[in-house]
Amino acid sequence: MNRLVNKAISQTQIRHVDKFKIRTDWKPDIAISRDPGSGGSVIAEKIATKLGWKFFNKKIMSEMSLELGIPKEELAHIDEHGRSWFADIFHSFVNPNYVSDIRYLTHLKKILNLAAKNQDIVILGRGANLILPHDKCLRVRITASFKTRVDNTYKFEKKANREEAASWVTHIENQRNQFIRQYFGVNPHNPWNYDLVISTDHLTFDQARNIIIAAFYTKFPSAEKRT
Numbered sequence: 289m290n291r292l293v294n295k296a297i298s299q300t301q302i303r304h305v306d307k308f309k310i311r312t313d314w315k316p317d318i319a320i321s322r323d324p325g326s327g328g329s330v331i332a333e334k335i336a337t338k339l340g341w342k343f344f345n346k347k348i349m350s351e352m353s354l355e356l357g358i359p360k361e362e363l364a365h366i367d368e369h370g371r372s373w374f375a376d377i378f379h380s381f382v383n384p385n386y387v388s389d390i391r392y393l394t395h396l397k398k399i400l401n402l403a404a405k406n407q408d409i410v411i412l413g414r415g416a417n418l419i420l421p422h423d424k425c426l427r428v429r430i431t432a433s434f435k436t437r438v439d440n441t442y443k444f445e446k447k448a449n450r451e452e453a454a455s456w457v458t459h460i461e462n463q464r465n466q467f468i469r470q471y472f473g474v475n476p477h478n479p480w481n482y483d484l485v486i487s488t489d490h491l492t493f494d495q496a497r498n499i500i501i502a503a504f505y506t507k508f509p510s511a512e513k514r515t
Contacts, residue, residue, distance in 0.1 A: 314405035314424060316508045317341075318500065319416035321429045321476065324460040325437025325453075327488045327496070328430035330444075332412045334497040341408040348414060351399050393471050413464070417481060418472045426504045429482040430496065432489050440488075483507060 318335060322328020329345070336343035397419050403409055404420055411420075417427035432440070434457070442453035468476040479485050484503045486496050505512050 315408065316423075316504070316511055317404045317408065317420065317425045318410045318504055319420055319425045319427050320410060320412050321417050321427070321482065322413065323431045323437060324464070325439075325441040325445075325457045326430045326432040327440055327493050329412060331430055331488075331493050331496050331500070332410050334493060335500055336410040338497060338501060339408065339410075341410055344403060344409050344411045345413075348396075348399060348403075348411075351403070355395050355399060415468055415472050418468075418474065426484065426500070426507055427482045428500055428503075429479070429485040430488065431485065432487050436489050 318332075318341075320328055320332040320335075322332075332345075333343050335341070396414060400411065400414070400416055400419050404411070404416075404424065411425075417425070417429075434454075437457050438450055438454045441447055441457050442450050445453065445456065447453040447456060465476055468474060474481060484500065486499060488496055491499070
């Protein structure tokens with residue numbers, strides 16, 4: 289029953305945010321979706337550095353705080369986290385600073401569209417591949433086997449041991465998957481939500497970066513004039 293209610297709420301949210309008029313006069317950008325431990329964040333930043341573009345990650349939350357006029361900490365509880373419909377309804381009555389699902393997604397869409405239109409950016413996560421028009425961004429999914437992701441997490445996130453790294457990967461993956469399913473009503477692992485899916489099992493982060501940049505210029509050949 290809860291799944292059906294959540295699905296209905298999600299569909300209502302999507303219809304609501306679609307009231308924003310999407311402008312199409314901006315230059316294409318890159319939206320990166322990633323599994324935790326796959327190196328997606330590092331690769332996204334490498335792409336931005338290589339192209340001389342702006343890298344959007346936590347900065348999005350700062351801009352949302354200014355837009356909504358509430359502390360960043362309030363939004364941080366939602367950022368790439370799913371919530372139950374009951375919690376959303378309950379807290380909206382008792383907490384004046386609580387950000388509802390619809391309000392969060394509405395402002396997220398507004399900010400991402402504005403940022404993508406006004407500058408060359410690489411956006412990490414937050415359903416950007418589902419928000420930005422398909423003809424205005426390269427939609428990329430970065431993944432890897434669970435073992436590779438645990439190894440990367442243990443190495444780069446300074447976890448005490450591989451057991452702690454594995455627990456972190458599983459926890460973050462569940463949060464992000466729930467976020468995408470709740471707010472956008474889709475399975476984040478479906479390949480047709482992306483133009484390109486890359487595994488870092490046998491690719492270095494630099495190699496993955498180069499493949500993504502090549503794919504961007506293949507999809508948007510006229511964009512080479514920008515660099």
